[in-house]
Amino acid sequence: MSELRFEAVRHAELAYVNAAFNAGTHVVVGSEGDGTSTLIAITTGMFEPAAGRVRLDGVAPWSHAATRRRIASSCASEVLLPARDVAAAIALALRARGEVRSGKGVLDDAGLAHFAAKRVSALTPRETRAIALSLALSHREPALLALHDPLSLVGIVQEDFVTRTLRERSDAGAIVLCTARRMEDAARLGGEASAIERGTWIAPAYAQPPLGAVTLRVHTPEPRRLAARLSEAPDISGVEWAGGHELLVHGSELERVAHSVVANARAEVIRITALKADAPTLEALAAARAALARAYYERSAATGSATRPS
Amino acid sequence: MNGVITGLALARERLRGNAPPIILSLGTLMLGAIGRLERQSDAGSAPDDVLSGAAFGIAIPLLAYLVSERACDGKRLDHSVDGVARYGTNRRAALVGVLLASALSSAIGGALLAIGALFGAHAPHSTTLLSDLRASVGIALIAGAVYALFFGATSLFGKRGGGRKWALIIDFVFGAGSSTLAMPWPRGHVRNLLGGAPIADLSQTSAWLALALIGFACVALSVARTPE
Numbered sequence: 249m250s251e252l253r254f255e256a257v258r259h260a261e262l263a264y265v266n267a268a269f270n271a272g273t274h275v276v277v278g279s280e281g282d283g284t285s286t287l288i289a290i291t292t293g294m295f296e297p298a299a300g301r302v303r304l305d306g307v308a309p310w311s312h313a314a315t316r317r318r319i320a321s322s323c324a325s326e327v328l329l330p331a332r333d334v335a336a337a338i339a340l341a342l343r344a345r346g347e348v349r350s351g352k353g354v355l356d357d358a359g360l361a362h363f364a365a366k367r368v369s370a371l372t373p374r375e376t377r378a379i380a381l382s383l384a385l386s387h388r389e390p391a392l393l394a395l396h397d398p399l400s401l402v403g404i405v406q407e408d409f410v411t412r413t414l415r416e417r418s419d420a421g422a423i424v425l426c427t428a429r430r431m432e433d434a435a436r437l438g439g440e441a442s443a444i445e446r447g448t449w450i451a452p453a454y455a456q457p458p459l460g461a462v463t464l465r466v467h468t469p470e471p472r473r474l475a476a477r478l479s480e481a482p483d484i485s486g487v488e489w490a491g492g493h494e495l496l497v498h499g500s501e502l503e504r505v506a507h508s509v510v511a512n513a514r515a516e517v518i519r520i521t522a523l524k525a526d527a528p529t530l531e532a533l534a535a536a537r538a539a540l541a542r543a544y545y546e547r548s549a550a551t552g553s554a555t556r557p558s
Numbered sequence: 559m560n561g562v563i564t565g566l567a568l569a570r571e572r573l574r575g576n577a578p579p580i581i582l583s584l585g586t587l588m589l590g591a592i593g594r595l596e597r598q599s600d601a602g603s604a605p606d607d608v609l610s611g612a613a614f615g616i617a618i619p620l621l622a623y624l625v626s627e628r629a630c631d632g633k634r635l636d637h638s639v640d641g642v643a644r645y646g647t648n649r650r651a652a653l654v655g656v657l658l659a660s661a662l663s664s665a666i667g668g669a670l671l672a673i674g675a676l677f678g679a680h681a682p683h684s685t686t687l688l689s690d691l692r693a694s695v696g697i698a699l700i701a702g703a704v705y706a707l708f709f710g711a712t713s714l715f716g717k718r719g720g721g722r723k724w725a726l727i728i729d730f731v732f733g734a735g736s737s738t739l740a741m742p743w744p745r746g747h748v749r750n751l752l753g754g755a756p757i758a759d760l761s762q763t764s765a766w767l768a769l770a771l772i773g774f775a776c777v778a779l780s781v782a783r784t785p786e
Contacts, residue, residue: 294644296785311785313561317646329641330571330631340571344564344645344652 250305250391252291252423254449257300260286263447265300273414273424273439277431283447284396284427285324291394291425292321304392317345320387321394326380328368334379335364341383349386358382359406378404385413392423399433411436445534464497464505467522471495474509474518483508493521561648565655568642569629573663578628582667585621586674589613593678604679605690610752613675614701619745621671622664622705623726626713629660634719635710636784650781657710657777661703668702669695694752700766701748704773708744711776714783744772 249271257265261283278284290297293309293316301308307315329344331337338351352364360382363375371379378401384393398410414437418424427444428434434441443450468474475487475495483504488496499505502525513520592612596604630638639652672694680687708725715721733745736755740746746757750765760768 292644294640313643313646313648313786316644319646321644327641329568330574332571332574340564340567340642341645343560343567344642344647346560346646 249421250423252392252425253301253303255301255303257290257297257302259290259295259297259299261447262286262290262297262444265444265447265449267442267449267451269423269425271418271421271423273418273426273437275434275437275439275441276425276427276444277429277434277441278427278444279429280324281446282444284429284444287444288321288394288396288425288427289323291392292316292319292323294323315391318389318391319394320384320390320392322377322381322384322396322398324377324396325373326376328371328376328379331368333364334366334368334371337368338379338383342386345387354382354386355379357386358409360404374401375404377401381405381410385410389420390417390422392425393417395424395426397427397429397433399428399436407436411438443537445537448534450534462499462502462505463526464499464502464509465522465524465526466495466497466509466520467493467524468495468513468518468520469493470518473516474513477512477516477518478509481508481512496526559651561651562655562658564642564647565639565652565657566659567655568639568652569656569659572629572631573625573659578625578663581624582621582670585617586670589617589671589675590678593675593680597679597681601681605676605686606753608675608679609672609694610749610754613672614698614748614752615745617671617675618664618668618698618701618748619705619726619729621667622660622702623709623722625660625664625667626706626709626722629656629663629706630710630713630719632719633713634716635713635780637719648786649784650786653710653780653784654777657707657780660706660710661773664702664706665699666702668698668705672698697748697751700769700773701744701751704744704769704776707773707776711780714780741768742772744769747772 252269254265254267261281265287276284276287289295290302296310302310304315304319309315309319328334328337329340331340335351335355338354342349342351342354352361355361355364360379363371363379381395381398381401382405384395387393393414399407402410414424418439424439426437428437466474471489471493475489478484478487478497484497484499486498497505497509506523509523510520589608589612593604593608596607635653635656636649638656639647639649642652643649673691676687676690676694680690709722712725713719713722729743729745732739733743734740736746736757738758740757747765747768750756750760751762756765
């Protein structure tokens with residue numbers, strides 16, 4: 249079975265990606281700014297990552313032509329090979345892949361035959377991406393299909409053609425790695441969803457809501473007495489006092505923690521001079537966003553399967 | 559082999575268009591005009607002057623530079639084949655194809671430029687025209703091809719292939735001399751073949767070999783510096 253592995257990869261927007269994918273469909277939710285386009289580009293073997301390694305079945309596609317031949321890809325920004333027209337550009341790409349087929353046949357299968365005689369320079373960027381997608385989906389036995397936001401091209405390419413082909417390749421044992429900017433697209437693509445946030449990979453298993461992530465800074469003239477009282481309060485997970493007039497109060501929900509601090513101070517007649525919430529860490533925010541995305545995804549997937557006509 | 563053919567096809571598509579034949583035609587006409595002017599000033603030395611000066615000194619290196627730049631799509635030689643390497647073509651094989659296409663185009667272009675220069679420099683019924691053509695076309699073919707390989711290989715230096723520009727300048731500066739400093743550059747050997755001052759007293763046969771060696775070294779260097 250094929251395996252795609254990212255080992256401590258850093259490149260452009262990608263701050264740190266350490267992940268492995270086996271056969272089946274995998275959707276990475278995130279924007280281009282988060283690094284989804286770079287993730288797909290380095291997967292294709294067009295670039296060598298600035299740090300870390302990308303390996304398909306233990307081999308780096310960057311330096312191994314036979315491995316690249318088993319990869320079908322469509323990137324965020326595409327440039328077709330130079331040729332008289334689109335069909336000839338596809339024929340050249342097929343020759344580069346070692347296939348003897350007509351470019352027109354590939355376009356026909358994707359319902360894009362009307363582009364065949366068009367000049368490559370006359371295509372819009374979106375049309376160029378759609379043609380690159382049709383070329384990627386035409387690969388008969390890929391070990392890896394790496395596609396950037398394929399459903400954003402629906403309108404030029406039929407959604408049914410894309411999802412059906414991806415399902416067939418996935419069932420045949422290929423790794424299908426897609427990115428999606430929208431949760432709805434991730435749900436329509438199916439498979440396992442994960443996220444990428446500001447270049448940091450968040451695997452599904454870790455994309456859980458953070459617990460005990462809220463910290464409140466409480467300034468009071470009587471910190472020792474307030475700390476003693478708060479240490480028994482149910483909504484407070486911890487209290488830190490390092491001397492001085494400031495207490496760090498930890499909990500899981502900001503409103504509950506604040507309410508508890510005020511109620512306990514009132515009960516003990518302790519004056520509070522300032523109350524300030526600490527900004528959460530970037531990691532905590534990223535994890536929270538990924539958890540939210542995953543929750544939306546699971547809900548829409550469940551709704552989709554419940555309402556799908558039999 | 560498929561990779562080399564793919565590289566050839568890629569370079570052919572890049573070299574296609576109206577600009578290359580127009581530039582080549584204008585260059586040939588211009589050299590013809592320069593040859594004619596040389597003939598009017600001194601008919602005896604006109605062929606030698608136009609060949610060693612305008613044709614082989616300026617026009618052929620510039621043509622090979624432009625061909626290499628266009629065949630590589632203005633990029634480094636290794637990056638110029640990324641488009642086909644993505645689909646599984648071996649980069650090394652593809653770049654050999656690109657080098658072959660640019661060498662062939664430069665050789666043919668160089669020969670046409672030399673022919674244009676000689677037709678201008680010789681009187682219409684000159685008895686030496688044919689023998690000059692025979693000798694010069696052969697030198698132009700190898701000079702064009704070697705220059706194209708040279709510029710292709712040197713484009714591997716620099717982030718965006720800036721080595722190609724430096725190679726053109728270095729060839730002009732160092733290749734103009736006759737010391738051993740001129741040995742690695744094509745200019746001095748081409749001059750030797752045309753009957754000019756040899757580099758380090760090399761014979762003309764050695765100059766042919768030196769040019770062939772430079773061409774071969776350029777291909778070997780390009781292959782060695784590029785990942786599969």
